[in-house]
Amino acid sequence: MKKLNFETGMKKLVRVGAAFLLTGLMITPLSSLFAVQGMGAKSQEAFLRMRTVTFFDTRFSFTPSNRVKVGDEFTCTGKVMLMPTWPQEIPFSGISFFNFFVPGPQVLRKAIFVNEKYFQFNSVVLEKGGVYEYKMINQARTPGIWPVGPMVSMEEAGPFIGPEEYLTIEGSNAGFTNPVKTLLGNTIDLENYGEARMIMWTLLTSAIAVAWLIYWCSKPFTRRLGLVAAGRKEDLFSPMDRQVCFLFTIGTIVLVAAAAMITKAQYPITIPIQETKYYIKPLPPEPALIQAEVTDATYDVPGRTLSFHIQVKNVGDKPVVLKEFLTANVRFLNPDVPGNTWNENYPEVNGGPMKVTPSEPINPGETKTLEVSMQSAEWENQRLTMYHESTNRFGGLLFFSDTSGTRQVFAIADQIVIPKFGGAIGGGM
């Protein structure tokens, strides 16, 4: 009786388990409806995101509505700096590719201009410390809600992800076309160009293969194993089998040769796949307003506050203020600067206020040591605390401005951070 109960219990357990598994499998695809995820920038190490490539001045033409219709074009513009002190622990080849991230071809990348002049088609070679201005022109293709944004991939170093927005593409893509004029003068639709021809050839070659398989598989199959083992191989083939074999073998070779020649006649002008790498010069340097050096930095773990001291010398002819700190697509604005308020159209994350002490402007010729302090939950939310990582250095861009509005972007790229763990923090691996 006990055995019976055990078996019954096991059966119930298996059934319940199977029901859970089945339910899980059915619900899993639906979960994407409730948890739309971005491009996974947080999975990259903080020191990599803060010290390699920094995007700034990013703007999307579809803001603030973040809605476009299928077929609409929109732009993403901005600048990107390759940090001057590139971490030695991250390879640098300079071979890069400006990209627009979106999960699949839900938008078409119509064109990318870098420094106004260059059209980005092949990979380019960039320089450390260089600032590059990009303009990405895209076209909405597939309805849905998609995370989108600029991105620079670098050989050996990986992808660097810029600020992202969620774009809603409305309408239907039924009837969507993507016409292009070739150098031979005809207009083609990239959505389905060559598709019918490809499917016809696929079906034709498949039909021949299926005919070949049907011919042989229509004969008894497993029985052949025994006949071969019994040494009766010759009984398995008839003269017709050999004729069919010749027909298929020679016929296939002739068919392929003929099809290739006909195709050559149909497409007399073709070119190879194109491949090159070329250099892009960075933008000319911005006017020098300051000279600066970061002297120390700490991160207060319980207080979630990054602080550092920076010695600044005003080398311009107007008073200068520190307006902003930007790192890993998180912006911190100095509220003491008039008009320096958060704009909802910024695609970056709002890190909160940046406290600068002393808050008074730095006058021409004057040298001051500023204490910059940013308390923000975003250090943890964005996984930008480095005391768990192998490299405890931070970087980012400081934006200084004079009274005429002239801006100087100053890169911090190699400053070590001393964590302050506080009494309540325990150990760990």
Next chain:
Amino acid sequence: MQQVAAEAEARSLERKFDIVVLVSMFLAILSGFHIHQMLTAGDWSFWIDWKDRMWWPVVAPIMDITFPAACQAILWTKFKAPIGATFSCAGLFFGQWMNRYWNFWGWTHYPLNFVFPETLLPQAIVLDGVLMITNNFVVTALIGGELWGWLFYPSNWPMIAPYHVPVEYYGQLMSVADLIQYEYIRTSTPEYIRMVETGTMRSFAGGVLGVSAFFSGFCSVIMYFIWWYFGYFFGWTKFVKHSKV
């Protein structure tokens, strides 16, 4: 009369068993070959802008003659059925198309003209045919393997020729295939990852294709031998004597 009925029933049962064996083999080979192909020649098979004149005709045939050779070793030596190459390539082709249709087109909305797979079926038929005609795997390796490499590009040229038509776009010259890869975004696949002809290998015929095809055929011969023995080893059969059962 009873004997006739019994024989008919036996034949019917044998055919059903044949179908079960063939379908099972088809699915097993499909999955194994498909995984092998994706791991070794995946990008060359996925994307229209990887189907160049140098690397594609080298990588794809060399990596893809493996399962046909192994299947031939089993199906020819054990069954005398000249279908090993066609059977495995049909399985691969079916698996690839399911992948491209459901995943690439249906799920992520790539146009099929960007992601369609190459066909290996004409070469496979020729490889099977050579094996049956010669009844010798060494000769099949030498002749069939070489033909396998040579036939690959012309077997696929009818499909890919339209994508080599030139286009001028924002002042740059590119092929239609280049333009498709540019416009239809592969988010995490930057252009520098493409392994395609770099224009440094002019040869006898003025292009790289002849050298690639020859090299491909040469390596396919070697791969054929290696994988024939894989198939032979894993397809080893031992018949147990009745008295021991």
